[in-house]
Amino acid sequence: MSMNRATAANMVLIALLLALPPLAGLMDGEFYIILVSRALILAIAAVSLNFILGFGGMVSFGQAAFIGIGAYVVGAGTMHAFEDGIEWLGNGYTQLALTVLFSAVAATVIGAISLRTKGVYFIMITLAFGQMLYFVAVGLEIYGGDDGLSLYQRSEMPGLPDLSDDRVLYYFSLGVLLLFLYLSHRVLHSRFGKVLTGCRLNEQRMAALGFPTYRYRLVAFVIAGVMTGIAGFLLANQTDFISPAMMHWTRSGDLIIMIVLGGIGTVFGPVYGALAFLLLEEFLSGIPVTIAGYRIGEYWQLIFGPVLILIILYARGGIYGFLQPRSNGK
């Protein structure tokens, strides 16, 4: 494998991400650690969704539901640990295990039903499931209903540095992201990955070759659901807060935008997409220019929209498409 432009860019990106906290510390930029932490966590969710959307061609429009599951496990866990004295629920390892369990069960049910449909119907039914879980969360008065719930404290992970330190959480999230990227890369080239790719390109052909495609797609859907759930676990810790808004369908849409922006179907693309999405949002909403009494920053989406359209029109492969010529495959 020669070192092409994309690989070089990935290396530089990882180096920058590793170096960010000390650099930010030098210039008193704690804010950037928090901002990029958030980007890393959403990148984890985007990488997870890309696993089914990019590799497998399954446009799940309800992926934020799994973020919600992970987040509510953390939020509910710490609450019960503090208010009801069920201390083991405040333990991060327990919470991670429960996140994996609940995400897997939810993904199995949602996937088993949704994957019987195709195309637009699949998009709509995953959207419906996502919104269903959203309204369940709204209805959970015990966890604050619509208003959500502030965390008493972050997940306790004995043996690891304290997650309540933002730098620790940053590196923990970065570690999870790198792990998921490596897993995606391995799986993409494995037998399972080949089947997933084949299902995206031509499912009918796959069946004629003898593959029980439904089974493989369902397993991929569950894997992606669990990975996204773990992103939710991290997000709750990062924001010290949970609310139904985390699983609103617009969040699912944001994840899809990140993937398309970064480069759909590429292992690293969603990371660029998530970073670009959050940095653009931060930068654009901070524009201080005022026109006719309106501060441009407040209407940042007005600029963000056209930028997105331009990138999608002129850079077919997203940001990653700039880095890697398309014709040579992955």
Add this chain to the structure above:
Amino acid sequence: MTTPVLEARQLIKRFGGLVATDNLSMTVNPGELHAVIGPNGAGKTTLIGQLTGAIRPDGGDIFLHGRRITHMPTFRRSRLGLARSFQITSVFSEMTVLENVALAVQAHSGHSFRFWKPALRDPALREAAEQALDFIGLAPRRDEQVGNLSHGEQRQLEMAMALATKPRILLLDEPMAGMSQEETARMVAILGPLKKSVPILLIEHDMDAVFALADRISVLVYGRIIASGSPDAIRINPEVKAAYLGDDDA
């Protein structure tokens, strides 16, 4: 009589008011190449669709090696050795030639819940795929992206993929469509000896190829077989002449 490899019994398929398959019965026997010809819209592809499981028949039964498979899903029929090629070239566009065939091999070498080792470095998949490409004459193009192949080469690839599944019967839906004369000749040279080991149901418009290869020809018109017999018998059958072959070829 030995049991037929593949048998359709009184198959019926309607699309609304249109009867695409009308009480159709036919067999493919061991060692035989059975060709089905008929004008456009006669229901040839619908027939293949039902035999492979892509289309559900409204009536009748299908047997593979004597086993009833009428309602069996496509992938399971493939597991039992029923392989097909598609009328519209149906290969995996973003993959290389070798990757395409390796995927076909993979389909029949255990389950694919293997998440870690790179598939293409697995000698079991690679060697079988290379063998199939050798057989079909595409070996020199194995690392080419499929999109860069000529139409004829893609048809060959389609055939290599079908063969890589180690089929016990082949259903070929117009394999020569769009091929040059040279490519057609090569395909005829491949299919001729192949039918001894793998019986073939061939749907084809190229009459020279059909008459050169077939042991038996059935003529399908409006979903019904109006005649079935040896190439010589079909050639002189007046009904067939009137309905399909016309005066120009045959």
